[in-house]
Amino acid sequence: xxxxxxxxxxxxxxxxxxxxxxxxxxxxxxxxxxxxxxxxxxxxxxxxxxxxxxxxxxxxxxxxxxxxxxxxxxxxxxxxxxxxxxxxxxxxxxxxxxxxxxxxxxxxxxxxxxxxxxxxxxxxxxxxxxxxxxxxxxxxxxxxxxxxxxxxxxxxxxxxxxxxxxxxxxxxxxxxxxxxxxxxxxxxxxxxxxxxxxxxxxxxxxxxxxxxxxxxxxxxxxxxxxxxxxxxxxxxxxxxxxxxxxxxxxxxxxxxxxxxxxxxxxxxxxxxxxxxxxxxxxxxxxxxxxxxxxxxxxxxxxxxxxxxxxxxxxxxxxxxxxxxxxxxxxxxxxxxxxxxxxxxxxxxxxx
Amino acid sequence: xxxxxxxxxxxxxxxxxxxxxxxxxxxxxxxxxxxxxxxxxxxxxxxxxxxxxxxxxxxxxxxxxxxxxxxxxxxxxxxxxxxxxxxxxxxxxxxxxxxxxxxxxxxxxxxxxxxxxxxxxxxxxxxxxxxxxxxxxxxxxxxxxxxxxxxxxxxxxxxxxxxxxxxxxxxxxxxxxxxxxxxxxxxxxxxxxxxxxxxxxxxxxxxxxxxxxxxxxxxxxxxxxxxxxxxxxxxxxxxxxxxxxxxxxxxxxxxxxxxxxxxxxxxxxxxxxxxxxxxxxxxxxxxxxxxx
Numbered sequence: 115x116x117x118x119x120x121x122x123x124x125x126x127x128x129x130x131x132x133x134x135x136x137x138x139x140x141x142x143x144x145x146x147x148x149x150x151x152x153x154x155x156x157x158x159x160x161x162x163x164x165x166x167x168x169x170x171x172x173x174x175x176x177x178x179x180x181x182x183x184x185x186x187x188x189x190x191x192x193x194x195x196x197x198x199x200x201x202x203x204x205x206x207x208x209x210x211x212x213x214x215x216x217x218x219x220x221x222x223x224x225x226x227x228x229x230x231x232x233x234x235x236x237x238x239x240x241x242x243x244x245x246x247x248x249x250x251x252x253x254x255x256x257x258x259x260x261x262x263x264x265x266x267x268x269x270x271x272x273x274x275x276x277x278x279x280x281x282x283x284x285x286x287x288x289x290x291x292x293x294x295x296x297x298x299x300x301x302x303x304x305x306x307x308x309x310x311x312x313x314x315x316x317x318x319x320x321x322x323x324x325x326x327x328x329x330x331x332x333x334x335x336x337x338x339x340x341x342x343x344x345x346x347x348x349x350x351x352x353x354x355x356x357x358x359x360x361x362x363x364x365x366x367x368x369x370x371x372x373x374x375x376x377x378x379x380x381x382x383x384x385x386x387x388x389x390x391x392x393x394x395x396x397x398x399x400x401x402x403x404x405x406x407x408x409x410x411x412x413x414x415x416x417x418x419x420x421x422x423x424x425x426x427x428x429x430x431x432x433x434x435x436x437x438x439x440x441x442x443x444x445x446x447x448x449x450x451x452x453x454x455x456x457x458x459x460x461x462x463x464x465x
Numbered sequence: 466x467x468x469x470x471x472x473x474x475x476x477x478x479x480x481x482x483x484x485x486x487x488x489x490x491x492x493x494x495x496x497x498x499x500x501x502x503x504x505x506x507x508x509x510x511x512x513x514x515x516x517x518x519x520x521x522x523x524x525x526x527x528x529x530x531x532x533x534x535x536x537x538x539x540x541x542x543x544x545x546x547x548x549x550x551x552x553x554x555x556x557x558x559x560x561x562x563x564x565x566x567x568x569x570x571x572x573x574x575x576x577x578x579x580x581x582x583x584x585x586x587x588x589x590x591x592x593x594x595x596x597x598x599x600x601x602x603x604x605x606x607x608x609x610x611x612x613x614x615x616x617x618x619x620x621x622x623x624x625x626x627x628x629x630x631x632x633x634x635x636x637x638x639x640x641x642x643x644x645x646x647x648x649x650x651x652x653x654x655x656x657x658x659x660x661x662x663x664x665x666x667x668x669x670x671x672x673x674x675x676x677x678x679x680x681x682x683x684x685x686x687x688x689x690x691x692x693x694x695x696x697x698x699x700x701x702x703x704x705x706x707x708x709x710x711x712x713x714x715x716x717x718x719x720x721x722x723x724x725x726x727x728x729x730x731x732x733x734x735x736x737x738x739x740x741x742x743x744x745x746x747x748x749x750x751x752x753x754x755x756x757x
Contacts, residue, residue, distance in 0.1 A: 193534060193540060195540075206542075206587065206588050206589075206590075207588045207590060208542075208588070209503070226503075226504055227502070227503050227504060228504070228542065229540035229541060229542055230540070231539065231540055240539055240540060240541060240542075241502075241504055241505045241542075242502055242505065242542040242543075242588055243502075243505060243507075243508045243509070243542070243543070243597075244539075244541045244542070244543050245505065245508065245699065246504065246505050246699075248504075259504075259697065259698070260697050261505065261694070261697060261698045261699045262694060262699075263599055263604055263605065263606055263692075263693065263694050263699070264599065265529075265541075265543075265548065265558065266539060267529060267531070267538075267539065268539070269539060281528065281529055281548055281556075282601070294697065305526075305528050305550065307528055307529055309529075310537070326528060354527055354528060354529055354530055354569070354572070355529065355530050355531060355532075355535070355537075355538065355569075356531065356535070356537045356538040356539065357537060358536070358537040371537070395536070396536050397536055398536075
């Protein structure tokens with residue numbers, strides 16, 4: 115990806131600017147919030163339905179447009195599955211799942227129990243015992259189901275391919291024909307659970323965080339319809355919960371986490387860089403337009419920090435934040451950052 | 466002194482007989498293995514008894530923990546949960562745990578160590594521990610009651626209704642004591658459930674075993690010992706049926722498929738028996754007078 119130098123400009127709300135007073139790590143970059151949306155008191159007026167952006171702040175969710183006008187603002191029942199176009203607001207005990215459009219209109223009633231989640235435009239449901247995963251169309255048609263003796267603890271998908279990792283170390287892959295194949299058991303470690311999985315946009319690369327004693331991040335490349343290991347990184351410790359790992363939208367970078375370290379692997383330079391952060395990572399959002407990663411951490415004292423990190427591991431911006439509820443998203447050159455009940459809009463403009 | 470020696474001997478014998486100890490000190494069985502959960506079998510047992518410590522059932526190592534709605538975790542109705550691997554190729558899951566109670570830094574655990582508190586996270590409607598056991602050698606999810614010391618129970622299962630349906634037709638006949646039918650192949654099904662004496666509300670549970678006898682000969686045994694993988698679905702190991710083929714109708718139905726049997730011309734005596742894990746048994750007998 116062509117290296118871009120961005121500047122984030124425009125001063126709009128002075129108070130908000132003071133609240134988010136930047137601590138520059140790089141003085142050539144200006145960072146200012148330009149618009150704020152109060153998620154609890156949205157701007158009145160009809161939202162532009164073609165540019166709706168989903169948000170969730172604590173138990174409030176909704177969609178707003180580029181001008182801060184909300185199409186819907188409501189309370190989350192127990193949890194919510196949400197993408198740009200649809201949402202499923204569901205209760206803790208589900209008997210069916212109601213799909214709504216981003217303007218609140220009813221779309222379908224999916225006759226299955228379990229907890230739903232979107233990966234981009236694809237909708238998946240995990241059964242109550244976490245042993246079955248199924249894909250559904252928005253209209254409520256079951257596309258595939260797969261059940262295993264072990265709990266599913268990681269997954270990823272692109273338009274064609276879906277992958278899932280299990281506690282017993284199994285990885286399954288379903289291609290565009292929805293044919294499910296047991297891909298592998300990595301079996302590199304004493305215990306072989308798959309704690310994180312990622313698939314590139316073209317399905318050529320697959321990455322995972324796997325194992326205990328030792329724990330590895332491995333990258334595999336597709337060759338003759340088989341994935342073969344091309345890169346292995348051994349962690350110095352074992353983490354026993356699900357790990358964040360994802361490819362950038364252009365597949366140039368692979369981002370992953372381990373406790374309080376943020377890693378970035380560059381497929382062009384073939385370099386792995388790491389950024390130690392203050393506290394455990396609790397949210398990550400990659401901003402494709404700029405190549406920055408926005409990261410939130412929380413340390414043992416309960417203090418939260420917000421970072422913007424360059425792909426080469428330099429910290430561009432760091433700020434202590436107060437709220438537990440943090441929202442991060444980006445769309446069409448804008449980065450959205452929410453904390454408390456406010457969402458701040460940051461425009462990114464080329465120099 | 467002799468008395469203490471006997472108690473000690475009894476304790477040693479009991480622990481040798483049962484590979485696992487109960488994951489709580491005071492247990493109330495609220496749901497059992499193999500129950501119908503709509504799109505899947507209940508793959509564990511549900512234990513009530515109010516908020517209390519959750520204990521590791523054997524020596525082992527925590528291999529996974531998940532906190533409800535945690536960043537980077539998939540959503541799960543198990544809520545807060547812990548998975549432990551033990552010797553003897555066993556893996557146990559403890560779910561619906563109380564928020565912030567997980568002892569996630571205690572990686573190596575001893576039998577009886579506190580690992581969390583019972584909670585109501587995930588899809589639990591009240592304080593409840595969902596407990597599961599996987600046999601890693603057999604690759605099967607096993608009924609935890611087979612490995613735990615006896616829970617004790619005095620209530621019999623209930624056999625409510627028995628139905629037959631001639632193969633190829635969709636005409637279901639509810640069996641009476643005497644029934645006149647045509648000879649042929651019939652699919653048998655029945656509404657069967659167990660109840661618990663430990664809860665003060667009407668609580669239906671799956672039985673442990675169902676037997677079908679035809680003219681005194683055992684024609685089918687469905688036991689709720691284990692669940693395993695078959696192609697893309699989990700099936701009850703004893704009859705290889707997936708949940709949608711075993712339970713007729715949907716969620717909360719106790720109407721189970723018993724099998725297809727050949728009823729020849731003449732008088733045929735059919736007995737359906739159901740027992741729970743404590744050995745309490747119920748049975749019902751029917752006469753089929755069949756003609757060619």
